[in-house]
């Protein structure tokens with residue numbers, strides 16, 4: 568048994584869940600937020616038999632797309648009288664960040 | 677040290693937390709939702725010494741009950757003029773889905 | 786690769802995230818709640834190369850502080866006519882509770 572922890576963008580979460588459950592996989596959705604951009608995203612927990620890990624990763628790849636975000640960098644702390652013109656910065660947010668964890672014991676109660 | 681990740685139904689979460697903390701166990705509650713029914717549920721994180729894993733699982737079994745949910749299946753995409761009468765479908769939602777993970781290092785700061 | 790799961794107090798989360806991202810670490814924030822005090826806190830997921838685990842723990846130590854909370858104990862179930870005067874109880878809430886998990890496979894999609 569493996570526990571797949573996948574951080575995905577909110578706009579991909581619904582399609583990904585449909586694709587996973589349509590193939591009989593089970594998943595739990597947790598609302599989360601990025602540590603850098605502080606924008607809301609989704610962390611999925613997907614417990615699967617080890618031999619299905621590769622298929623789940625393939626489904627994640629097919630349903631999660633990387634996007635470019637233009638963000639205003641955090642205002643630095645200014646000296647009095649200093650001007651600061653924020654140029655939006657381009658940040659590439661990937662489709663998914665995935666951690667596969669080994670499960671020592673799995674129970675359905 | 678083990679990290680127990682338990683997905684339980686919202687209506688069992690409060691009783692389960694009381695039972696765990698009454699016996700001195702520590703736990704953290706995360707609001708989550710099922711990938712299939714999209715209904716809110718609760719994911720508990722319970723870090724325990726390895727020799728207490730079985731006792732925590734026993735407490736989960738005693739406090740989490742499986743229930744039958746009647747849900748309307750998702751409307752299929754219809755051709756014009758076609759009628760669709762949704763018969764509610766019976767879905768059995770288990771008491772808890774539990775993953776026990778090995779912890780390489782544990783710190784209380 | 787390691788997945789660091791750190792439960793921290795809400796008031797430390799912002800400073801900790803700034804310190805982590807300023808040093809190039811990546812993190813995801815999940816809103817959570819303590820099982821005992823039922824107060825909201827924050828669970829951070831930080832995936833790092835193994836050789837950076839100690840540095841991340843150092844940053845957590847520098848940014849998370851233990852605090853004393855005065856809480857009213859849960860009202861015990863009373864017999865009719867019995868008086869109950871709740872003396873607030875002092876509870877020490879630590880800076881952070883941290884679990885380091887081994888990651889079998891890591892993917893950025």
Ligand SMILES: Nc1ncnc2c1ncn2[C@@H]1O[C@@H]2COP(=O)(O)O[C@H]3[C@@H](O)[C@H](n4cnc5c(N)ncnc54)O[C@@H]3COP(=O)(O)O[C@H]2[C@H]1O
Nearest residue numbers: 601602603604659660661664806809810811812813831832
């Ligand atoms: N310290 C830093 N310095 C410079 N640039 C930084 C940075 N942290 C993040 N970024 C950039 O900003 C994007 C959004 O990061 P955020 O933390 O909001 O949202 C992240 C975070 O919620 C999660 N994530 C990514 N790597 C993670 C890791 N190692 N551990 C935990 N969560 C991670 O996935 C989301 C998307 O990440 P992705 O890497 O595709 O895209 C990241 C990355 O391109």
Ligand SMILES: Nc1ncnc2c1ncn2[C@@H]1O[C@@H]2COP(=O)(O)O[C@H]3[C@@H](O)[C@H](n4cnc5c(N)ncnc54)O[C@@H]3COP(=O)(O)O[C@H]2[C@H]1O
Nearest residue numbers: 588591592593594595613614710711712713768769770773
């Ligand atoms: N391997 C796993 N990994 C991660 N989370 C897991 C999991 N197995 C169960 N869960 C979590 O536990 C909840 C209850 O699952 P249970 O299997 O008892 O009860 C399930 C099951 O009887 C059924 N079900 C779930 N996925 C299905 C699927 N792909 N096809 C058919 N039936 C499904 O619907 C009930 C509710 O499912 P829902 O997804 O809304 O809610 C799930 C999900 O949040």
Ligand SMILES: Nc1ncnc2c1ncn2[C@@H]1O[C@@H]2COP(=O)(O)O[C@H]3[C@@H](O)[C@H](n4cnc5c(N)ncnc54)O[C@@H]3COP(=O)(O)O[C@H]2[C@H]1O
Nearest residue numbers: 697700701702703704722723819820821822877878879882
């Ligand atoms: N092994 C573990 N597994 C999962 N999550 C863990 C954990 N240990 C700590 N946590 C998380 O960290 C928060 C702070 O825990 P700490 O031990 O510093 O501070 C704790 C501790 O001093 C005390 N406490 C917790 N559980 C207790 C219990 N069963 N009996 C007596 N005191 C308890 O109350 C404070 C607040 O606890 P609360 O549950 O509200 O909030 C906890 C919980 O969300």
